[in-house]
Amino acid sequence: MTEHLVDPRAPRDLKAFVAGLPKAELHVHHVGSASPRIVSELAARHPDSKVPADPAALVDYFSFTDFAHFIEVYLSVVDLIRTPEDVRLLTYEVARDLARQQVRYAELTITPFSSTRRGIDERAFMDAIEDARKAAEADFGTVLRWCFDIPGEAGLEAAEETTRLATDDRLRPEGLVSFGLGGPEVGVPRPQFKPYFDRAIAAGLHSVPHAGETTGPQTVWDALTHLRAERIGHGTSSAQDPKLLAHLAEHRIPLEVCPTSNIATRAVRTLDEHPIKEFAEAGVVVTINSDDPPMFGTDLDNEYAVAARLLDLDEQGLAELAKNAVEASFLDATGKARINEEIDTYTAGWLDR
Numbered sequence: 001m002t003e004h005l006v007d008p009r010a011p012r013d014l015k016a017f018v019a020g021l022p023k024a025e026l027h028v029h030h031v032g033s034a035s036p037r038i039v040s041e042l043a044a045r046h047p048d049s050k051v052p053a054d055p056a057a058l059v060d061y062f063s064f065t066d067f068a069h070f071i072e073v074y075l076s077v078v079d080l081i082r083t084p085e086d087v088r089l090l091t092y093e094v095a096r097d098l099a100r101q102q103v104r105y106a107e108l109t110i111t112p113f114s115s116t117r118r119g120i121d122e123r124a125f126m127d128a129i130e131d132a133r134k135a136a137e138a139d140f141g142t143v144l145r146w147c148f149d150i151p152g153e154a155g156l157e158a159a160e161e162t163t164r165l166a167t168d169d170r171l172r173p174e175g176l177v178s179f180g181l182g183g184p185e186v187g188v189p190r191p192q193f194k195p196y197f198d199r200a201i202a203a204g205l206h207s208v209p210h211a212g213e214t215t216g217p218q219t220v221w222d223a224l225t226h227l228r229a230e231r232i233g234h235g236t237s238s239a240q241d242p243k244l245l246a247h248l249a250e251h252r253i254p255l256e257v258c259p260t261s262n263i264a265t266r267a268v269r270t271l272d273e274h275p276i277k278e279f280a281e282a283g284v285v286v287t288i289n290s291d292d293p294p295m296f297g298t299d300l301d302n303e304y305a306v307a308a309r310l311l312d313l314d315e316q317g318l319a320e321l322a323k324n325a326v327e328a329s330f331l332d333a334t335g336k337a338r339i340n341e342e343i344d345t346y347t348a349g350w351l352d353r
């Protein structure tokens with residue numbers, strides 16, 4: 001894992017506490033979580049790709065000049081995922097990396113449209129992710145669920161295809177719980193996707209679109225009013241609109257905050273300028289996530305260390321952050337109680353040692 005964005009300033013013992021803290025992750029992308037080892041292995045299989053097979057060269061390759069450049073690099077990694085076996089390997093290894101960070105539960109954002117349009121058979125795709133999900137739960141104890149998201153820039157064709165894959169009972173995978181919207185926000189207004197989110201919600205899926213990552217607070221309002229968002233991916237620009245912050249706090253609509261992602265994609269200039277403290281002070285429910293960890297030179301543990309520094313948290317504060325994610329998840333009540341109990345037991349044991 002590259003260290004170029006790891007925050008060196010969090011106190012050492014909090015890092016040890018975080019490393020053992022049971023966690024849930026709600027905003028982390030399937031392809032975006034491919035480790036340097038996996039990406040190198042796939043790049044070596046496909047020498048025609050511009051993705052370097054050398055892990056050291058990958059660090060520079062994963063340095064972005066702006067958000068559009070990030071999407072360009074992201075899609076070059078998507079192009080490496082060409083067979084159901086690639087999908088299965090990637091998914092299982094992502095689960096292994098999550099388990100190493102004591103992630104007990106994760107909602108992994110998958111963009112099936114990007115893979116089916118690149119020739120992977122849709123039934124084989126679903127079988128591959130489901131096989132990996134069941135194997136990961138059996139081998140690592142990590143519970144995975146899926147969010148299927150529309151790559152918004154690909155337009156209504158992508159919206160229709162994603163909605164079909166998410167709502168057709170012959171295709172939708174057992175682990176699917178939510179429906180999202182990713183990709184660039186500039187030039188991709190959210191209201192056009194209302195019919196698709198209506199169909200997904202009617203099929204029992206939860207709405208979790210990205211919004212306010214690279215555009216202003218109106219995009220977050222649109223996600224709330226037109227797409228009936230239950231959580232907001234990033235929501236970074238919400239800090240520019242006090243009424244929106246008050247609305248998010250009053251209706252307890254969680255933000256899926258990904259601090260290092262916002263720096264790496266240049267959505268926010270520096271960590272010290274990140275609005276996470278405004279969110280907390282406004283009473284907004286904050287969850288901590290890694291988004292595309294290897295691409296951003298981070299991991300979930302580091303994101304918790306960043307949050308500890310920016311929010312001046314101790315162990316109890318970090319445990320509360322972890323429980324925010326459990327509560328904001330779409331895991332059943334029994335599952336939530338189990339992880340929350342683990343967090344409390346771990347934290348009490350740490351403080352009494």
Ligand SMILES: Nc1ncnc2c1ncn2[C@@H]1O[C@H](CCC(=O)c2cccc(C(=O)O)c2)[C@@H](O)[C@H]1O
Nearest residue numbers: 029032074111114149151153154182183184291292
């Ligand atoms: N921080 C992020 N913020 C937003 N999105 C993020 C973030 N991290 C990862 N993603 C993912 O990036 C993809 C973008 C894919 C995309 O834009 C696109 C455009 C045109 C054609 C196609 C295609 O497939 O043919 C794809 C999405 O799948 C999304 O889930």
Ligand SMILES: [Zn+2]
Nearest residue numbers: 029210233291
């Ligand atoms: Zn994201």
